Each structure stands twice: as structure tokens, then as C-alpha cells.
Amino acid sequence: MAHKQTIFTKNGLKIVGYVLTAAAVVLLIHVVHSTTLPVSDLKILIQRFPYLLIRNQEGWTIQGGFFMNILISLASMAISTVLGMLLGIARIAPQRLIRWSAWGLVQFFRNSPWLVVIYAITYLLPYQVSLGFTLVKISPVAKAIMALSLVVSANLAEIVRGAIQSIPAGQWESAQAMGYSRWQILRLVLIPQALQRMIPPWMNWYAILTMGTTLTYIAGVQEGLVCVREISENEPQLAVPLYAILMLLFFAYCYPIARWTRKIEEKFSYLS
Amino acid sequence: MIFNLDYTWLSDPTYQAMLGEGIFNTIKLSLICIVCSLVIGWIGVWLQDSSWGWVRRGLQVYIQIFRNTPPLVQMFFLFFVLSEFLPKVNDPATGGSSPLLGSFSSAAIMLSLFSGAFNIEILRSGVNAVPRTMIEAGESLGYSRMQCSIKIVFPLALRVCLPALNSNLINLIKTTTLASGIATPELLYFAGQIYADNFKTLEVMLLIWVVYVLLVGLLVVLSGWLERALKIPGYGT
Numbered sequence: 394m395a396h397k398q399t400i401f402t403k404n405g406l407k408i409v410g411y412v413l414t415a416a417a418v419v420l421l422i423h424v425v426h427s428t429t430l431p432v433s434d435l436k437i438l439i440q441r442f443p444y445l446l447i448r449n450q451e452g453w454t455i456q457g458g459f460f461m462n463i464l465i466s467l468a469s470m471a472i473s474t475v476l477g478m479l480l481g482i483a484r485i486a487p488q489r490l491i492r493w494s495a496w497g498l499v500q501f502f503r504n505s506p507w508l509v510v511i512y513a514i515t516y517l518l519p520y521q522v523s524l525g526f527t528l529v530k531i532s533p534v535a536k537a538i539m540a541l542s543l544v545v546s547a548n549l550a551e552i553v554r555g556a557i558q559s560i561p562a563g564q565w566e567s568a569q570a571m572g573y574s575r576w577q578i579l580r581l582v583l584i585p586q587a588l589q590r591m592i593p594p595w596m597n598w599y600a601i602l603t604m605g606t607t608l609t610y611i612a613g614v615q616e617g618l619v620c621v622r623e624i625s626e627n628e629p630q631l632a633v634p635l636y637a638i639l640m641l642l643f644f645a646y647c648y649p650i651a652r653w654t655r656k657i658e659e660k661f662s663y664l665s
Numbered sequence: 666m667i668f669n670l671d672y673t674w675l676s677d678p679t680y681q682a683m684l685g686e687g688i689f690n691t692i693k694l695s696l697i698c699i700v701c702s703l704v705i706g707w708i709g710v711w712l713q714d715s716s717w718g719w720v721r722r723g724l725q726v727y728i729q730i731f732r733n734t735p736p737l738v739q740m741f742f743l744f745f746v747l748s749e750f751l752p753k754v755n756d757p758a759t760g761g762s763s764p765l766l767g768s769f770s771s772a773a774i775m776l777s778l779f780s781g782a783f784n785i786e787i788l789r790s791g792v793n794a795v796p797r798t799m800i801e802a803g804e805s806l807g808y809s810r811m812q813c814s815i816k817i818v819f820p821l822a823l824r825v826c827l828p829a830l831n832s833n834l835i836n837l838i839k840t841t842t843l844a845s846g847i848a849t850p851e852l853l854y855f856a857g858q859i860y861a862d863n864f865k866t867l868e869v870m871l872l873i874w875v876v877y878v879l880l881v882g883l884l885v886v887l888s889g890w891l892e893r894a895l896k897i898p899g900y901g902t
Contacts (some may be wrong), residue, residue, distance in 0.1 A: 411726075500882070500885075501878055504835075504839075504877070504878045504881040504882050504885065505839075505874055505877060505878055505881075506838075506839040506840075506841075506842040506853075506877050506881075507839065507842075508842040508843060508845075508853065509842060509853065509870065509873055509874050509877055510874070512853075512866075512870045513867070513870040513871060513874050516866045516867045516870055517867060517871075600733070603735075604733075604734070604735035604736065605735070606735075607735040607737040607738055608737060608843075618737065618738060618741070632745055633742070633745055633746060633749070636738060636741055636742040636745065637742065639738055640730075640734045640735075640738050640739070640742060643733065643734050643735055643738065644729075644730065644733045644734050647733040647734070648729060648733045651729075651732065651733060
């Protein structure tokens with residue numbers, strides 16, 4: 394049976410040591426700098442922590458905060474994966490018109506700064522749309538998800554194209570020799586093999602997307618950074634520790650993803 | 666709605682001057698950060714071979730922190746930390762005190778550190794890709810370690826890691842837009858000033874989008890030219 398990683402193993406103790414060191418450094422900076430007692434500040438921090446996480450001190454409904462960042466990243470990644478797959482297949486289409494328009498779209502969205510895209514989509518889309526008989530409100534969260542999906546799908550399209558093109562040409566040719574149509578080759582032969590090669594860069598882009606969700610404050614989303622600013626307006630001495638705690642939250646979410654990506658890359662390195 | 670765009674405000678020389686200054690400051694910030702992050706990258710690669718464990722571990726901590734936290738939060742955190750912990754400068758003319766490092770310097774420091782962390786990983790992968798036999802051949806010809814690094818390892822490592830390095834520098838230009846959050850006078854900040862003035866948010870933002878795509882596209886073309894110009898036949902991809 395494989396060696397089980399608990400916090401009492403050597404690596405587990407190392408991780409606990411790093412976390413405690415980080416907490417001690419944050420506390421030390423705060424004690425050296427602030428004028429108030431650290432105990433009362435700790436009490437305020439613990440009391441406000443739910444506000445930072447879900448922007449809600451009374452119940453359990455997620456109205457914003459750090460969990461909103463996670464939700465936006467999950468929704469946006471789901472949409473981007475589908476769109477990116479389609480765009481990536483369009484990039485290698487035999488028809489010149491499809492290929493060139495896909496190239497143009499991918500280049501345009503890969504080269505745009507994310508903040509500018511979120512700004513533009515926020516003001517481009519109306520805040521409500523009338524579909525004949527009903528009025529559909531487009532919330533800030535929806536606009537943020539759409540904007541992030543546009544940029545990330547362009548980047549995923551390049552990954553899909555690279556993965557499909559890295560499969561040996563023999564697969565294409567033997568499938569064609571057996572009479573498969575182009576869509577059948579893609580669906581049954583190439584994409585199942587390409588999926589394995591796509592996973593490490595795909596996870597890397599998920600981490601980048603999660604870190605890009607902090608930019609959505611522009612659209613009006615009440616996410617983690619907005620909550621940090623609101624809390625530090627009332628308690629200005631807590632500004633630096635709160636930013637540090639938000640960074641630690643993102644680190645705790647993204648660092649395991651990075652480690653896992655590296656492990657998957659090494660496991661699949663026999664393919665390249 | 667999209668065809669009712671009104672760009673008559675572009676003929677106003679004030680707005681033209683603001684946009685021009687914004688573009689100039691964006692290019693200036695990008696160039697400073699590209700150079701500084703490359704320097705940080707090379708210093709980091711050199712330090713990674715250090716025989717002291719705490720230097721190697723400290724470098725890993727720096728890299729992992731800057732790679733796994735959002736750049737916007739890093740920007741605000743560094744801005745607050747730098748403005749509170751560094752000494753304040755007293756302006757004799759007005760009698761007021763301002764922080765030692767303004768928003769431009771804080772943004773430059775943060776972006777260099779952020780991009781430098783990625784550069785260390787990229788340059789390290791390039792240096793590791795140089796075959797050991799090349800270094801042994803250099804040593805057998807009498808090159809010292811420093812001469813080996815400069816004349817043999819560096820040119821080959823550069824060609825291997827150039828695509829990843831270029832994509833990181835392109836990402837750096839896109840990340841300079843975050844500096845507008847701490848009131849750095851770059852293009853996105855001036856765009857905000859313009860639409861706070863004339864309320865034409867959509868038109869201003871679409872124009873800024875196209876300008877940024879062109880700027881980044883210019884760097885993409887330059888980096889592609891550099892890759893082709895530095896190509897050694899038979900080596901690398």
C-alpha cells in the first residue's frame with residue numbers, strides 16, 4: 394500500500410512548519426507596526442473572517458467574498474473549456490475562412506489585457522435584456538464570467554491546437570485510410586489522445602484564471618478584494634494583515650493545484 | 666447600440682495629450698519592468714546553484730509566493746507595505762509629507778518581482794537544457810566557470826527558453842494595466858480620467874482595448890522576429 398501522507402509525516406510537518414512561520418511573520422509585522430494590541434485585533438479578524446470568505450455575517454448564503462472568486466473561476470473554466478475546444482478545432486480547419494477568423498479571434502483575445510476586457514464587456518452589455526415578454530437581468534457576476542471566458546478560451550484554443558498537432562501524423566493517416574470522416578477522426582481518435590496532453594497546461598490556466606478573478610471588482614462583483622477593502626475602511630490598522638490573509642487564501646488554493654499539475658506532468662512525461 | 670459610438674472627443678487636444686502620456690508611461694513602465702525582471706531572473710538562476718540551503722529555500726519561497734497569489738492583491742499589498750514601512754519625504758515647498766516611493770515606483774517594483782519569479786523558472790529550464798557535454802568540452806578547453814556560463818551556456822540557454830520568455834514578457838505588458846489600481850499614470854488610468862470627464866465609457870474602453878492589442882501585437886511580432894533571427898539550425902525546436 395502506498396505511503397499515506399498525514400501531517401505527522403516528514404513532508405506534512407514541513408508544510409505545517411511553513412504555515413506557522415508565515416502566520417508568525419504576519420503577526421510580527423503587525424505587532425511591530427500597529428498601535429493597538431494584537432489580541433483585540435485577532436478578535437476582530439476572527440469575527441470578520443466569514444465576511445471575507447462569503448460576505449455574510451449572519452447566514453451561510455454566499456453573497457461575495459473569496460468563495461465568489463472560486464465560483465466565478467469554476468463557471469468561467471467550464472465555459473472556456475467548451476469554447477476553447479471549438480476554437481482550437483477551428484484553428485486547424487481545412488477551410489481558409491474558418492482558419493483565419495479563428496486565428497484572428499485567438500490573437501485578439503490573447504493579446505488583450507484582462508482588465509480592459511472586463512471593463513469593455515461590463516459597459517458593452519446592457520444590465521437587462523428584454524427577450525420579447527420577459528426582462529432578463531445580466532448581473533455583474535454574469536458579465537465577469539463572460540469576459541473571463543472570452544480571454545481564457547482563446548488561450549485554451551492554443552493549447553488544444555498544440556495538443557492535437559503533437560499527435561503523430563500516422564494516427565490521422567491510418568484513420569483516413571479506414572474511411573473515417575474528419576469529424577469522426579477528431580472525435581474518436583485524436584481528441585481522446587490529446588486530452589491527456591492538454592491536462593497540465595489546462596490546470597495551469599485554471600490557476601491563472603483563479604488569480605484573474607480578483608480583477609472582476611471592475612464589473613461590480615463583491616469579491617474577496619472588495620471585502621478586504623470594506624473591512625479595512627472600518628479598521629484601518631488591519632489593512633496589511635487582511636491583504637496578507639487574502640494572499641494566503643489564494644496561495645492555499647493555487648499552490649496544491651500547481652503541485653498536482655507538476656505531478657501529472659511527470660506522470661505523463663513518457664508521452665513526449 | 667454598438668453603432669452609435671461617438672468619437673468626437675478625440676479631437677480635443679487635452680484628451681489627446683492624456684492618451685499620449687498614458688501610452689508613453691505604459692511603454693516606459695513595460696521596458697523598465699522587462700529589464701529588471703530579466704536581471705532578477707538571471708540573479709535567481711545564479712543563486713539557485715548556491716551551496717547554502719537557506720538561500721535556495723528562500724528563493725523557492727519567493728518564487729512560489731509570487732506565482733500562486735493574484736498579481737492585483739500583490740500590487741495592493743506591496744503598495745501599502747512600502748508606503749507604511751519606508752520613510753516619508755518632507756516636501757519643503759508645501760510642508761506636506763509623501764511616501765518615498767510613489768505609485769509608479771511601487772508598480773515597477775511589484776511587476777519586476779512578479780515577472781522575475783516566472784523568469785527564474787523559465788531561465789532555469791533553459792540552463793538545464795544545455796547538454797552537460799558542452800560544459801565539459803568547454804572545461805577541457807580551459808574555460809573558467811564564469812567563461813563557460815557566459816560564452817557557452819548563456820547563448821544556448823537563451824535559444825531554448827526564448828518562446829517561454831517572450832510569452833512571459835508579453836504577459837508583463839498586459840499586467841501593467843493593474844498599476845492603474847494604485848493610480849499609476851498609465852494608459853488605463855488616463856482612460857478612467859477621460860470617461861469620468863465625458864461619460865463615454867464604452868467608446869474610451871473600446872479604443873484602449875484596440876491600442877493595447879496593437880501594443881502587445883507589436884511585441885509579439887518583435888519576439889517572433891527575434892526567435893527567427895537567433896535560430897541555430899539543428900538546435901532546439
